[in-house]
Amino acid sequence: MPYYMPLNPPEDEDDTVVNIIYPLESPIVCDFDWEMDDYEDFADEKVKDEVLPEDEKEKFKQFLKEKVRERKLELKEAKEARKKTIDDMDPKTKEAFENIQFYKFYPVKTPDTPDVSNVKARYINRYYRNAHHLILRWLQVWVEMEVVLHEEDAKDWVYKGEGAANLILSYTGSSPSMLGKVLRVQKILKDKGQPTPNCILFSSYEELLWGEIPELLESVKNDSLSQAYATHVMSQHLGASHVDGGVLVHVSKNFLELVEKNVLSSRPAWRVNASTIDAGADSALLISDHSLFSGNPTDSNCIAVEIKAKCGFLPSSEYISKENAIKKQVTRYKMHQHFKFHLGEISKISNYDPLDLFSGSKERIHMAIKAFFSTPQNNFRIFANGSIVFGGMGGGADSVHPNETEKCLEDLSKVTGLQISDFIELLSEAIYESGVLSKLLATQKLDDHDIEGAIHLYYNIISQPCLSQKIVRDFLISATAKDCSLMISFQPRRSGSTDSEYDSIFLGSVNQIYDYKAYFIDLDVKPLDKMVHYFELDQKIVSFYTKNGETEGDIDVDSPKVGDSGTSGDIKIQLQH
Ligand SMILES: O=P(O)(O)O[C@@H]1[C@@H](OP(=O)(O)O)[C@H](OP(=O)(O)O)[C@H](O)[C@H](OP(=O)(O)O)[C@H]1OP(=O)(O)O
Numbered sequence: 114m115p116y117y118m119p120l121n122p123p124e125d126e127d128d129t130v131v132n133i134i135y136p137l138e139s140p141i142v143c144d145f146d147w148e149m150d151d152y153e154d155f156a157d158e159k160v161k162d163e164v165l166p167e168d169e170k171e172k173f174k175q176f177l178k179e180k181v182r183e184r185k186l187e188l189k190e191a192k193e194a195r196k197k198t199i200d201d202m203d204p205k206t207k208e209a210f211e212n213i214q215f216y217k218f219y220p221v222k223t224p225d226t227p228d229v230s231n232v233k234a235r236y237i238n239r240y241y242r243n244a245h246h247l248i249l250r251w252l253q254v255w256v257e258m259e260v261v262l263h264e265e266d267a268k269d270w271v272y273k274g275e276g277a278a279n280l281i282l283s284y285t286g287s288s289p290s291m292l293g294k295v296l297r298v299q300k301i302l303k304d305k306g307q308p309t310p311n312c313i314l315f316s317s318y319e320e321l322l323w324g325e326i327p328e329l330l331e332s333v334k335n336d337s338l339s340q341a342y343a344t345h346v347m348s349q350h351l352g353a354s355h356v357d358g359g360v361l362v363h364v365s366k367n368f369l370e371l372v373e374k375n376v377l378s379s380r381p382a383w384r385v386n387a388s389t390i391d392a393g394a395d396s397a398l399l400i401s402d403h404s405l406f407s408g409n410p411t412d413s414n415c416i417a418v419e420i421k422a423k424c425g426f427l428p429s430s431e432y433i434s435k436e437n438a439i440k441k442q443v444t445r446y447k448m449h450q451h452f453k454f455h456l457g458e459i460s461k462i463s464n465y466d467p468l469d470l471f472s473g474s475k476e477r478i479h480m481a482i483k484a485f486f487s488t489p490q491n492n493f494r495i496f497a498n499g500s501i502v503f504g505g506m507g508g509g510a511d512s513v514h515p516n517e518t519e520k521c522l523e524d525l526s527k528v529t530g531l532q533i534s535d536f537i538e539l540l541s542e543a544i545y546e547s548g549v550l551s552k553l554l555a556t557q558k559l560d561d562h563d564i565e566g567a568i569h570l571y572y573n574i575i576s577q578p579c580l581s582q583k584i585v586r587d588f589l590i591s592a593t594a595k596d597c598s599l600m601i602s603f604q605p606r607r608s609g610s611t612d613s614e615y616d617s618i619f620l621g622s623v624n625q626i627y628d629y630k631a632y633f634i635d636l637d638v639k640p641l642d643k644m645v646h647y648f649e650l651d652q653k654i655v656s657f658y659t660k661n662g663e664t665e666g667d668i669d670v671d672s673p674k675v676g677d678s679g680t681s682g683d684i685k686i687q688l689q690h
């Protein structure tokens with residue numbers, strides 16, 4: 114019940130505590146209770162503890178007052194918004210909420226489960242408050258997993274792509290229920306020293322952090338965290354119509370082992386060295402193949418574009434230290450490119466600027482797409498009828514060698530029937546008209562403290578669990594939004610048909626209407642203990658850029674030009690409609 118709207122205010126509306134991070138060389142991280150604490154005494158205490166210089170006291174008090182004022186305003190607005198929603202509620206809905214009954218289930222003791230009969234409590238959480246009924250019975254919530262994939266099914270699944278955490282298989286068999294689907298199977302890293310990319314179990318801190326979303330905690334038991342996080346967290350921010358949680362299916366060990374063997378030769382060598390399919394998993398996610406428009410590879414004439422947009426804003430957090438002030442002027446993406454080039458992870462600095470893609474300006478979106486064509490790296494792929502025709506498979510920072518770009522452009526035009534300039538026009542119109550990136554940007558901006566602020570709250574959580582959770586939770590949601598991909602699929606509308614349930618773009622240059630759909634993929638929860646990695650990587654990237662600037666790997670002027678009248682831009686090829 115993610116949208117449960119209690120008629121009585123949740124407890125935090127009476128909360129008088131505000132989380133403080135006061136920016137100093139060593140920031141002061143504390144909680145201030147405006148009912149219990151006195152500004153003067155509070156500041157004196159900090160001076161006495163030698164965390165606040167005496168001459169900073171007045172400024173600190175002003176800072177506290179400002180934070181208290183902001184928090185009170187926030188609470189007042191939340192209260193008014195609640196009141197308005199309740200006032201506007203139709204009487205039937207209101208009656209349903211008034212009569213709602215909560216049942217809290219506890220497991221009975223079995224040889225494998227602990228006896229919890231003495232620790233039962235009616236309390237659920239601060240929204241639901243107390244349960245009306247307590248039931249001591251094991252409630253096993255099974256996700257519908259009617260499908261089981263066995264060894265003999267392995268031949269129907271081929272390699273589609275992979276990231277650091279998952280390997281994606283396309284279905285090539287004839288079962289109608291699987292047609293147009295991909296299977297997302299978990300991988301495990303060979304080097305146990307690397308930070309774990311995927312979170313399938315929760316630590317006790319994570320249980321606290323995400324505890325307000327019961328479906329998430331429940332999903333861990335069912336091995337369906339990835340599905341639950343997409344559905345119950347990310348879709349609230351990105352819009353349910355752009356998120357597909359998929360369905361969990363059982364997979365046998367033999368199925369996974371055979372698939373691992375079958376796809377080995379299609380996988381990039383560096384991915385094979387880094388990770389392997391987790392043959393111990395007993396389920397995998399079955400999701401619609403969003404590189405297909407109709408779900409059927411044979412009848413769709415579909416072109417799809419995958420964009421890993423990365424972080425689309427410059428941080429302005431007050432917690433960013435003076436030495437790292439460059440972060441407020443140069444994008445994380447650009448600085449990371451220089452660092453990756455230095456490490457030999459990419460052969461060329463990308464021309465792509467995320468600020469262009471997220472700008473909301475048609476011209477700048479155009480520029481971003483042109484940059485993707487010259488340096489796609491792992492940020493840009495194009496699929497025709499589900500098969501990749503531009504960009505590299507298997508993710509990775511430098512998945513396409515620049516020399517291959519020209520050839521890819523020719524292939525692309527052959528299958529789409531569009532000149533590259535028309536294709537860029539179609540894609541930028543869809544990005545501009547759909548507004549789908551503005552939701553993504555707002556979700557990324559949940560990170561308003563920057564890692565330099567959030568890291569202190571992370572340490573807070575692991576030293577005295579229960580404080581400062583929202584900021585870290587928002588940081589992790591934002592991290593998912595900075596790393597996910599957007600998949601937009603297009604299908605030319607048949608001539609003669611006028612109405613359609615889809616959004617569409619009219620491409621004047623070819624006199625054709627294209628229907629399109631947009632989905633976000635890779636919406637997994639980031640592990641809480643990755644916070645330290647985030648902080649360390651951030652410091653490395655910024656310090657490298659601050660010391661070295663743009664001296665290495667500057668943008669190559671000889672890269673293929675796209676979208677202008679000229680060679681590649683005029684290539685033309687046919688996609689039947
Ligand atoms: O830190 P970044 O920006 O390099 O992002 C990582 C990505 O690198 P990129 O720079 O996009 O090539 C990285 O992508 P690749 O493996 O390089 O294709 C992963 O997406 C990684 O996420 P996770 O560990 O699989 O959950 C990403 O890690 P998160 O930071 O999203 O946790």
Ligand SMILES: Nc1ncnc2c1ncn2[C@@H]1O[C@H](COP(=O)(O)OP(=O)(O)OP(=O)(O)O)[C@@H](O)[C@H]1O
Nearest residue numbers: 274275276277278279281400401402403404634635
């Ligand atoms: N539903 C889907 N439809 C079509 N293609 C998909 C789908 N899901 C994933 N893919 C393809 O598989 C690739 C890898 O998938 P995904 O990004 O989910 O892996 P990951 O390991 O979670 O990534 P990361 O490295 O970001 O953690 C994607 O880049 C995309 O090309």
